[in-house]
Amino acid sequence: AEPRPIAMVTTLNGYACQRRTPLQHHNAVLTDALLVLAEKAEFSENEGRSVALRAASVLKALPHTVINMENLQGLPCLGEHSQRVIKEILEDGKSREVEAALHSEQYQAMKALTGIFGVGVKTADRWFREGLRHPSDVASSGHRLNHTQQAGIQHYDDLNMPVTKAEADAIGQIVKEAVQAVLPGAEIILTGGFRRGKPTGHDVDFLITHPEEGKEEGLMPKVVSWLEARGLLLYQKTNRNSYLEATEGSARPPNNMDRFERSFSIFRLDMPGAGPERHPQAALLEQAQDDSSVGGRRVGESWDWKAVRVDLVVTPFSQFAFALLGWTGSQLFERELRRWAGQEKHMSLSSHALYDSKQKRYLRASCEEEIFAHLGLEFIPPCERNA
Numbered sequence: 001a002e003p004r005p006i007a008m009v010t011t012l013n014g015y016a017c018q019r020r021t022p023l024q025h026h027n028a029v030l031t032d033a034l035l036v037l038a039e040k041a042e043f044s045e046n047e048g049r050s051v052a053l054r055a056a057s058v059l060k061a062l063p064h065t066v067i068n069m070e071n072l073q074g075l076p077c078l079g080e081h082s083q084r085v086i087k088e089i090l091e092d093g094k095s096r097e098v099e100a101a102l103h104s105e106q107y108q109a110m111k112a113l114t115g116i117f118g119v120g121v122k123t124a125d126r127w128f129r130e131g132l133r134h135p136s137d138v139a140s141s142g143h144r145l146n147h148t149q150q151a152g153i154q155h156y157d158d159l160n161m162p163v164t165k166a167e168a169d170a171i172g173q174i175v176k177e178a179v180q181a182v183l184p185g186a187e188i189i190l191t192g193g194f195r196r197g198k199p200t201g202h203d204v205d206f207l208i209t210h211p212e213e214g215k216e217e218g219l220m221p222k223v224v225s226w227l228e229a230r231g232l233l234l235y236q237k238t239n240r241n242s243y244l245e246a247t248e249g250s251a252r253p254p255n256n257m258d259r260f261e262r263s264f265s266i267f268r269l270d271m272p273g274a275g276p277e278r279h280p281q282a283a284l285l286e287q288a289q290d291d292s293s294v295g296g297r298r299v300g301e302s303w304d305w306k307a308v309r310v311d312l313v314v315t316p317f318s319q320f321a322f323a324l325l326g327w328t329g330s331q332l333f334e335r336e337l338r339r340w341a342g343q344e345k346h347m348s349l350s351s352h353a354l355y356d357s358k359q360k361r362y363l364r365a366s367c368e369e370e371i372f373a374h375l376g377l378e379f380i381p382p383c384e385r386n387a
């Protein structure tokens with residue numbers, strides 16, 4: 001007989017960084033709905049976004065499926081709005097508000113336009129109000145686009161295709177070769193969603209460091225040149241390290257923006273043997289446009305490479321643990337760690353350091369475990385940071 005689903009009352013802590021959130025969970029129907037509402041709020045730039053994200057995150061951490069409203073008793077972060085949406089889904093299988101959002105012209109257009117690399121909510125909203133709905137509308141509108149947005153439009157289809165772990169590993173090999181070539185002894189580490197065990201991602205995130213402090217200085221431009229010389233970069237924007245100049249004269253970093261040497265890039269990943277079947281639309285495009293090119297790849301020739309977003313970050317060894325924790329995500333987990341540090345511990349956490357306001361000093365750490373310990377938190381491994 002089926003076990004009776006009664007007394008499924010779980011209590012959970014109020015901060016996502018106090019909870020274990022696996023990738024696979026039991027409430028995807030509910031969290032998908034709440035995440036649409038979070039997106040809808042983001043698109044109209046209202047406060048509802050983080051409220052809906054926190055509510056979804058709580059349901060992700062539950063060890064069972066929510067089947068009735070009693071299951072929600074004792075859970076944090078579930079406000080009146082979230083509860084109303086959950087109740088509707090439990091009763092009718094769907095929420096009218098979510099359905100309406102998904103079908104609205106604004107939601108669909110904002111989703112498509114913010115899906116362009118280099119386009120945020122503000123720009124997308126302006127374009128939407130001018131009547132633009134699709135990346136193709138933008139391309140034909142005559143708007144002046146910056147280089148990032150031009151690359152975003154050019155590689156729109158590829159960049160909106162999930163990156164697989166195999167592709168991430170292939171890029172890892174290339175980055176490793178580049179880094180080793182320009183600075184022997186340097187190390188690279190895969191972070192972001194892949195470190196949390198995700199099978200796919202929207203980009204690939206790497207941290208680069210060298211065990212000898214100082215050796216890593218100025219590394220990024222050399223790595224980028226190495227890659228560019230081999231035609232492996234379709235786009236890159238590199239920022240130099242600005243951590244020291246920002247902290248000079250003040251006791252602590254001004255905010256949580258991170259100031260590492262880093263590069264937001266688009267790699268050209270060769271896919272040996274991949275034919276048109278990789279792009280289902282390839283055949284159609286081939287019929288439609290005889291001699292045009294899509295994303296730089298000539299239609300009619302073999303479809304043998306893919307544009308992939310890659311984030312590279314260089315960190316001094318002494319900050320490595322903080323950078324690793326800060327770049328592993330999830331984004332909500334990170335935000336909650338900083339909220340916990342500030343509100344509960346009078347500390348300030350960034351991807352560079354942890355500052356204790358009471359002791360008026362920085363707390364050192366050589367691994368993530370030490371940072372959790374400083375913060376008075378139980379260690380949560382990367383695969384359980386999928387908040």
Ligand code: 8DG
Binds near residue numbers: 200328334
């Ligand atoms: P995905 O790519 O698989 O879709 O998910 P993800 O890997 O979790 O998301 P991400 O957008 O690549 O971000 C990964 C982590 O990187 C995220 O938790 C926060 C961190 N991160 C940025 N940008 C910045 C930044 O400017 N400063 C700092 N400190 N961290 C950042 O993405």
Ligand code: MN
Binds near residue numbers: 192194201203
């Ligand atoms: Mn990522």
Ligand code: MN
Binds near residue numbers: 192203204205311
């Ligand atoms: Mn990233």
